[in-house]
Amino acid sequence: MLLSDFLQFALNGLVTGCFYALTALGLSLVFGLMNIVNFAHGALFVLGGMLASVATERLGLPLWAAIPAVLAIMWGLGVVIEAGLLARMRDAHILPVTLVTIGLSVFLVNTMLMLFGTEPKNVKTGLEGAPIFLGDVIISQSRILAIGVSVVAIIATWLLISHTRAGRAMRAVFQQPEAAALAGIPIARIHSFTFALGTTLAGLAGILLGAVFVVDPSRAEPAAVKAFVVIILGGIGSLPGAVLGGLLLGLAESLWGGFVSTGYMDAVGFVLVIAILLFRPSGLLGAPASRVG
Amino acid sequence: MLNLRRLLAGLALLGATGATAVAQPQPVRIGLIEPQTGPVAFDGTSVIRGARLAAEEINKAGGVLGRPLELVIADGACRPADSVAAAERLITAEKVSVLMGAFCSGATQAVMPIAERNRLPLVTGVSSLPTLTEAGNRWFFRNAETDAMIAAAFAHGLVEQTKAKTVAFLAVNDDWGRGTVASFRGVFDKMNVTTSVSEFFDHSASDFYTPLTRLRSARPDLIIVVAETQAAATLVKQARELRIPSRIFGVGAWTTPTFLNLVGPAANGLLAGVAYTAAAPGDRNAAFVRDFRAMHNEDPGKYSASGYTTMNIIAQAIQRAGSTDAAAIQAALEQTDFTGPTGNLRFDNKHQIYGLQLYVVEIGNGRAEVRGTATLERND
Numbered sequence: 001m002l003l004s005d006f007l008q009f010a011l012n013g014l015v016t017g018c019f020y021a022l023t024a025l026g027l028s029l030v031f032g033l034m035n036i037v038n039f040a041h042g043a044l045f046v047l048g049g050m051l052a053s054v055a056t057e058r059l060g061l062p063l064w065a066a067i068p069a070v071l072a073i074m075w076g077l078g079v080v081i082e083a084g085l086l087a088r089m090r091d092a093h094i095l096p097v098t099l100v101t102i103g104l105s106v107f108l109v110n111t112m113l114m115l116f117g118t119e120p121k122n123v124k125t126g127l128e129g130a131p132i133f134l135g136d137v138i139i140s141q142s143r144i145l146a147i148g149v150s151v152v153a154i155i156a157t158w159l160l161i162s163h164t165r166a167g168r169a170m171r172a173v174f175q176q177p178e179a180a181a182l183a184g185i186p187i188a189r190i191h192s193f194t195f196a197l198g199t200t201l202a203g204l205a206g207i208l209l210g211a212v213f214v215v216d217p218s219r220a221e222p223a224a225v226k227a228f229v230v231i232i233l234g235g236i237g238s239l240p241g242a243v244l245g246g247l248l249l250g251l252a253e254s255l256w257g258g259f260v261s262t263g264y265m266d267a268v269g270f271v272l273v274i275a276i277l278l279f280r281p282s283g284l285l286g287a288p289a290s291r292v293g
Numbered sequence: 294m295l296n297l298r299r300l301l302a303g304l305a306l307l308g309a310t311g312a313t314a315v316a317q318p319q320p321v322r323i324g325l326i327e328p329q330t331g332p333v334a335f336d337g338t339s340v341i342r343g344a345r346l347a348a349e350e351i352n353k354a355g356g357v358l359g360r361p362l363e364l365v366i367a368d369g370a371c372r373p374a375d376s377v378a379a380a381e382r383l384i385t386a387e388k389v390s391v392l393m394g395a396f397c398s399g400a401t402q403a404v405m406p407i408a409e410r411n412r413l414p415l416v417t418g419v420s421s422l423p424t425l426t427e428a429g430n431r432w433f434f435r436n437a438e439t440d441a442m443i444a445a446a447f448a449h450g451l452v453e454q455t456k457a458k459t460v461a462f463l464a465v466n467d468d469w470g471r472g473t474v475a476s477f478r479g480v481f482d483k484m485n486v487t488t489s490v491s492e493f494f495d496h497s498a499s500d501f502y503t504p505l506t507r508l509r510s511a512r513p514d515l516i517i518v519v520a521e522t523q524a525a526a527t528l529v530k531q532a533r534e535l536r537i538p539s540r541i542f543g544v545g546a547w548t549t550p551t552f553l554n555l556v557g558p559a560a561n562g563l564l565a566g567v568a569y570t571a572a573a574p575g576d577r578n579a580a581f582v583r584d585f586r587a588m589h590n591e592d593p594g595k596y597s598a599s600g601y602t603t604m605n606i607i608a609q610a611i612q613r614a615g616s617t618d619a620a621a622i623q624a625a626l627e628q629t630d631f632t633g634p635t636g637n638l639r640f641d642n643k644h645q646i647y648g649l650q651l652y653v654v655e656i657g658n659g660r661a662e663v664r665g666t667a668t669l670e671r672n673d
Binding site for chain 2: 012
């Protein structure tokens with residue numbers, strides 16, 4: 001096996017890893033801060049890609065205009081879902097809330113099947129040009145775009161949570177709601193903000209999926225499963241853990257596929273999860289006592 | 294209370310309209326088990342579109358036995374468990390006369406014993422695992438080419454046309470993918486054509502850089518790809534991105550407009566072996582393509598053609614049987630002799646179709662051009 005092959009596999013793994021990280025980030029955020037296991041995350045992810053496909057393919061918008069437009073819609077949808085469904089169950093047990101998100105996922109997937117059909121769709125990037133050669137290693141322009149956008153989004157989310165007033169308020173609300181309310185933090189608004197952020201991150205990952213691969217409603221389930229694998233790997237609720245878990249899963253799948261067998265690439269993630277649960281049940285970066293940040 | 298009364302009045306009204314409907318002949322119900330969700334949802338929907346056109350044409354011409362055809366569609370999601378549940382529901386609750394489905398070979402295999410137990414004919418237009426027709430299930434009929442038949446029909450011509458000395462395979466990791474690869478390898482081994490790599494990928498895969506990187510370093514003359522529309526479109530684009538110089542031959546629905554649209558110029562130069570292409574010659578096909586376009590606003594692909602011919606075969610059998618008695622329909626299906634857009638179709642003793650036209654097409658400028666034809670020969 002040549003060195004250039006190894007580098008190509010590693011690069012491929014980093015690209016898919018970025019996807020996994022970005023997809024898992026929103027899921028981890030919503031779980032870590034709101035204690036909601038959002039099974040609709042995969043459907044929201046696909047919806048982002050579908051809307052971006054409509055914006056770029058049918059309405060002819062350029063990608064730089066389509067991304068903010070779709071993200072704004074996703075943000076609004078997040079606010080609506082939180083206000084219409086989740087806010088009513090704020091004090092409910094985790095299981096009924098989980099059931100609601102499963103129902104929401106079924107509803108969203110079938111609505112998309114009805115509106116957009118089963119055909120796989122592309123997001124037009126305007127970057128169909130020549131791929132870039134780094135020696136023998138090849139990367140396409142749309143992949144570079146996807147990595148760039150993912151990195152920016154991940155860093156922005158981290159800065160938002162750890163370095164802004166809004167982020168501090170979010171962490172305060174979910175650590176100690178009563179104390180946060182006494183300190184004058186508007187709790188309902190923070191819940192709404194957090195869920196909308198998670199929804200928007202899912203939508204962004206979906207847009208990038210459509211830009212590099214194709215997107216269709218059947219992607220919702222595998223995407224959600226992968227995102228759960230990633231946050232279990234990285235440590236549930238830990239944002240750096242979601243990023244690390246995503247990159248690790250991408251690399252592990254790619255190297256396993258490259259050097260052993262591509263037939264069972266999806267199994268790699270589950271083997272990793274079993275190993276993690278056996279030896280470090282709180283995940284790579286998850287601390288057993290805290291779920292925040 | 295008021296609401297309840299209003300509801301009752303509404304129900305009574307409904308009952309009244311129902312009563313007038315009884316005067317019309319009862320429809321003959323055909324149960325379709327096709328994936329409408331999951332990784333092959335698009336191709337499953339294509340089958341349904343073809344079947345719908347056939348049913349509409351038949352009903353316009355007076356239906357079967359003087360009764361209209363009614364399609365009862367259930368989502369099998371390409372999964373054995375879902376398809377079995379769908380079959381049970383169609384048989385017991387919907388009282389269908391014939392089953393059609395269930396797309397994926399694994400799903401069809403799971404439905405076959407249900408059809409046998411309920412003594413109901415089951416016709417598949419898609420499932421290509423060779424062993425299905427070897428099981429001796431007399432209620433099962435297959436209107437599709439098998440993996441082995443595709444390999445036998447294409448392998449020789451392909452090697453002659455491309456002068457390939459080494460080949461590589463890239464296939465979906467299921468019965469169909471593995472079966473097709475095994476059949477091609479069997480023929481190639483006899484022809485002293487070397488197989489350098491065989492790679493398989495999962496149904497839900499969206500990134501193919503890893504297997505393609507392996508193929509790139511193997512440098513085969515010819516790559517044979519077995520994939521459905523969703524995977525095939527991404528895969529071909531990525532093969533071009535990685536600048537893989539080998540000729541690519543695709544097995545699956547590689548000439549559908551959705552595929553050509555998704556892949557764009559990257560599709561140019563692809564070879565595909567298909568059991569149907571809208572570009573196929575002949576008046577019968579031209580009429581089918583025209584009517585399909587009028588109904589669905591797109592060109593039919595392999596799966597739509599299969600849905601169309603399968604529904605016609607079923608309808609003609611019911612007509613020949615003279616009743617919806619399952620045993621009579623089963624016997625009538627054995628006498629099938631249907632000339633449609635895919636050729637003159639008949640079943641052999643194992644209920645495997647023959648007479649199907651196969652085409653080698655080359656894609657250029659977003660269109661499929663027929664480069665060669667072969668006829669599926671009787672082989673039992």
